[in-house]
Each structure stands twice: as C-alpha cells, then as structure tokens.
Amino acid sequence: MKDTGGGDKVVSLKGLKVACRACSLVQLCLPVGVSREDVERLDAIIRRRRPLRRGEYLYRAGDRFHAVHVVRSGSVKSCAPTDEGHEQVTGFHLPGELVGLDAIHVGEHRCGAVALETTSVCEVPFGQLETLSAQVPGLQQQLHRLMSREVLRDHEHLLMLGKKGAEERLATFLVSVSNSFQERGYSPTEFRLSMSRGDIGNYLGLAVETVSRLFTRLQTLGCIEVERKLIRIADPERLRALAGVRPCEPVAQPRHGNGS
Amino acid sequence: MKDTGGGDKVVSLKGLKVACRACSLVQLCLPVGVSREDVERLDAIIRRRRPLRRGEYLYRAGDRFHAVHVVRSGSVKSCAPTDEGHEQVTGFHLPGELVGLDAIHVGEHRCGAVALETTSVCEVPFGQLETLSAQVPGLQQQLHRLMSREVLRDHEHLLMLGKKGAEERLATFLVSVSNSFQERGYSPTEFRLSMSRGDIGNYLGLAVETVSRLFTRLQTLGCIEVERKLIRIADPERLRALAGVRPCEPVAQPRHGNGS
C-alpha cells in the first residue's frame, strides 16, 4: 500500500514517512524477530513526529505517559529532576533505542527527554503496542528484551557511579559510545559527541572541570585525540584497560549468541 | 500455622504451597489487576522453592535465565560483579518484588541474587509468564509496570549516586526503606535492616566506615535511634529533610522539573 520505492510526490514528508520495513534500524528496534506482515501492523500504529531541534523536549517530567518513543535519527538525553532543581542525566539514546520506559509504572514521565541535536523519533502509543504485542510473540519478546536492556544498562551505570574512579568512568563512557556507534555501522574510532561536557559530567557524576581535565589527560596519555566534540580513539586497547575491562571481553554485548 | 483450606496432605509443604489468591502479597505482586480465575492460571505455572538461608544464592551472575523470582518472605540483595572482582549492590528486594528482570535481555543473569536472611521465593518460568500475559491483559500490564518500576528505581538510585552527598544518601536510603515497610503493613518508624553495613555502603557508593559514622551522626542529630540492625526513626520529618525531599512530598512523588 505504501510507496517507498519510486514516486516521490511529497518530498518533504519522505524523511518522516519511512516505513519500519524500510528503516535502517529494524535490526535494533522493536521489529527484531517479527515477521514481515506483523511489522506492517506495528508500522500502522506508529506515529512519526516532526523532527526536534537541539534542546527541544520530547516530553518533560510530569507529562502524562501515553507512548514510548524510538529515536530514529539524532540523539536524546533523559534527565531525572531532583527536588532541589538539579538534574541527573540517566542516559543518552542513539537511533534504535526506546525512551520513556520508566514512565509505564506510574503513567507519568519521571524523566524528561531532550534532543541533543536535530532528532527525529517514532511515537509508539503504548496501549496499542501492548495489544499488538499480545498477538505477536516476537514483538512481545523484543519489547521485554528492550525493557530488560534498560535495566541492565542502568545497572552498569550504577556500577560506574558506585565503584569506579573518575578516569575509569570517562574511559568506560567512551568505550561504550564507541561500541554504540559500531553497532550502528559507524566508525568506532572516530565520532562526534552530541552532548556537552556538562552533560557528560552530569551523567558520570563528575564536575564539568573534572571531565575537561580528564579529556586532556587521556589525550596526553595517547589514548584519544580530542578536538572539541570530535573524538578519535587512538588506542582502543589502552582505553579499554583504563575503563577496567579485561582485554578479552567487550564492554556490553547486546547479542545473545556467544561462544564461551 | 496457617490452614489454607481443605485437604492438604503433605504438611511439610504447606508453608510452601500458599496459593497466589491466599498470599498476602497479591496487592504488590503480579496478580494486581488480574481476575480471580486468571490468578489461578498464574498460580499453576509458579513453582515454590524451598526457603533459602542467609547467604545462599538464588542465582549467580552467569547462570542461564529461565525464570523471574518473586520474594515471598525475607529479603534479597542483587549484586553486579565488576571485572575486577568487586561487586555493586544494585538493589535490595522485599516481599512482593520481582528479581532477575535484568536477565531477560541476554538470557543470562548478569547480577547475582543472595538471600539476606531466611527467604522464600516463587519461581515464575518466564516463557510461560510471557505466554500467559499475552492472554491476560491485566497480567501483561502489571508485568510491564513492574519492569518499569525497576527502571524508575534504578534512576532514583542513579540520582543518589550521582548527585547526593553521603548524609543525604543514607537519609534517602532510610526513608525509602521506611516507605517500603509501610507499604507492606509494617511500622515505618521501627524496623530491622536485614543487610550489613557493608551492603549498605556498597549500595550507597560509600565506605563502610562512612556509613557507620553517618549512623552515629544521624543518631546524634536526633533523627534516628540505632541499635545494631534495629532502627527507630525518631524524627521522620527531619530525616526526610536531610534526604533532600521537600516537606510536602513523600520520597517519590511526581514533580514538574524545569529545564536548565
């Protein structure tokens, strides 16, 4: 029914109207393990929103929860507000990731989500997603895997804040970003950080100044090359070592197949 | 000795064989919002395990994941191992709580779970739970809510480790424990902590010595009375204030944060 192949009648909408099956993220997103026909059904409930510009909120803490969002392009941070007006950045989200999963419990967002750059997202009404996932076992499983992954990540983050020193934290962060880019088919050794030093510091539980100093220190050590937001990882092994990861095991493997 | 009803033949199993409908935790656990008949179906897939003694593992990091567990009585901690052999306590779990949700993603436990005292749990084979929850909307929703709550809690924990000072952390911890006990119908002002100071310190990202000093300081301040593992909260308001919570709102209330 949909025409993704030839006729570009409405050029301006093409960017928004990519069907799930035509989306480059099918491998990371909800459709994993879902049959072609069922992806169409999923497709039918998804709403594509207009792209957000840097700094715009996807939703704010306190907003009623009605849908989960998937980052399609760009990137997003989520922040949990403190009572005192501070914020904790709880995560950065790259294309293919679900955001807003913490809101299901109370039916209201407890974290805000902000675009770090021009970003487009898919909106998936959660009630409909639940209904559909009850009918499509593969979708149900993938939804559960993604929710579980969120928990898993938070635990890794917790471990970082609870047990690691400053240098170890930044190194871990960079390794993890590098892995994320690799998963998405980009260079794992050269990338642009969309978030500010402030965001990184907040995420890592460090002062901005500390983050800045660490960047220069890692550069001095020859692990990385920094130019503003551009990062080149010069010595991945070394960086991994600083991150406190044993040489053999990558930091966070998303796949379940393994050979140990 | 409770008598659950009619003809139970094997007395020694009676303690283990409390049906969901007769369980005091129905209000907190999976059956929330599930009809009487459907609870029976849930009941049918649940396996009650023999009680664990203090220090016994429910499962270990690396174990294959096949079921989620619900704490029925006692308490459990989960710990994420570091590569260096350290551990981060990621949570304490009281009756009615699901443990093992982080394992769904990779099909393998990444955290271990240890009984903090004599503890009994229900084992819910996850495959069957998924199948059933596809047929019982209420169950599906509750499962999602519980998974989401896990995320939410981790975010609060993250905020604590990222933004709060030592005193604030311990105060927050105590307030949260107090709330948990209250939810379960116990006294919110007088309770026994089943975990060691070491566990608390680990959980809060603090050294044992710091935790110990803080307990004495809070006692000196008149907020609490400490006697070994027994805690009496003498001044709940004060404690809440130290935890960094505004007087009017209990520890986890919706708030409209403002962007910065």
Place this chain on the structure above:
DNA sequence: CGCTGCTTTGAACAACTTCAACTTCTGTGG
C-alpha cells in the same frame, strides 16, 4: 563586533576514603 555560553586551566579546599586499632557480636565446639 561584542555578546553569551561552553570549555579549559590553575589553586585552594572539602569530602570521603584508607589505614589502623579497637570493640562488639555471632556462632561453634569443647
């Protein structure tokens, strides 16, 4: 061109950790 906001750098300071010694509790076996 001169804002404004982000980043970097230096120096003093504070918070928490580490080390070390000591006390109290718990459980075990004589």
Place this chain on the structure above:
DNA sequence: CCACAGAAGTTGAAGTTGTTCAAAGCAGCG
C-alpha cells in the same frame, strides 16, 4: 555454659580524589 575465633561494626588520624572558586580562552551568533 563458657571460651574462643572470626566477622562485623565503630572510631580516630592521615591521605586522596575530586570539587569549588576564579579567571581566562574560544566558538557561535545576532
């Protein structure tokens, strides 16, 4: 029942690590 050993908890003093404060350097933008 008591004694003893090991674990857990407490307390003090010294030591680190990262924070805070202050100021200067840079990029983007109207």
